[in-house]
Amino acid sequence: MTAPTTVDARGLLCPMPVIRVQDKARGLSSGSRLELLATDAGVHVDVPAWCRVHGHVVKACYEQDGEISMLIELGGALPGNNP
């Protein structure tokens, strides 16, 4: 399995981390994985909500010393991949 693509959104406030994830996901295929690094606790709510809306899945989430790492697996509809 290839390493996930990293999205570094440390220091950014919501909704910017979710926008960064979304923009990185554009063009990736279903099954691809992204690792989000963030510091705003709002991502605990926004990213799962964004995943539910688009059919992606949060596979894991770790938090240490205020730094959050979230593993997301893409599935379903991918933003920007219009028919």
Place this chain on the structure above:
Amino acid sequence: MTTAIALISGGLDSMLAAKLVLDQGVDVKGVNFYTGFCVEGHTQSIRSREAKKPKRNNALWVAEQLGIELELVDVSEEYKRVVLNPKHGYGKNLNPCVDCKIFMLEKLKELREQGRLAFDFMLSGEVLGQRPMSQKRTRLDIIAKESGSEDELLRPLSAKLFPPTLAERRGWVDRESLLGISGRHRGTQFRLAQEFGFEDYAQPAGGCCFLTDPSYASKLSDLWGARGRRTYELEDILLLKVGRHIRPAADFKLIVGRDEGENRFLEGFRRRFPHFKPVSHEGSLVLLDGAATRPNIDLAARIAGRYSQGKDTPEVTISYTSCDGVSEDLCVTPMAMHEVRNDWHLGR
């Protein structure tokens, strides 16, 4: 299948507009523009006393309730020209609503040209006559015309009060199922929300962004005045949403956390601003925005003492940290209540 793109602010009107069209079998997708001024769940719940409110992004919440996809688009840089130079002026405060709507509709079309969005027509939750400035008939006509959306723009909540648009004429939507709401009363919207089973929707007072808020607008005007030019960075406008803003002199202001939630939020800005934190007593984190000269630092330390538990003691120790991360302890007499002048408080 016919596709519509809906401007989703996170409030009730755009949610209802999208729902009315979705129920007609149209494939509706949402777009939410992040301008930096947005009123959204997270910002509202920064304050501890409001921490019980759900922390959420309202636009994502709306998309989830409706079962539609949502594209979030960061327009914070481009949006500056709308706020700084609105052709159609401001509303009651610093809200450039007419230019803002034109900008958003233009942006939708631009995203279509770039291939990022695909749609046959656009939806907005505007209601005729609901807002004094932007939702008068003439203004709504200007918005449709100047954005170049004209016929492609459907306003489902007030559609019957306008000539049929492309979507109605082509039969993509049934005009009879759309509404003819006008005016400031929101009874019909509340009734509809109940019929659709929408609960817990966001209802920001005033409007969909902080620019409609008089206190926020006055802090933004102060920022422009102090800098001698009308400009801002994203960081500036986020900080205006939080804390007590005190300007004791033209060349600096202080941002004082009002509770634990705000202190935590301000902590995120510690590396970028000189700051003060009481060490002898409990107290607020205070950021200094402006000239960190010795007289300003000394004055600020006394004000930081005022907003600490030691405010009535003869002396408090305040730790001051510069932008370079160098800290020093300052022993100061907290400023007395009457010394903190009323006109120093911004946005009151």
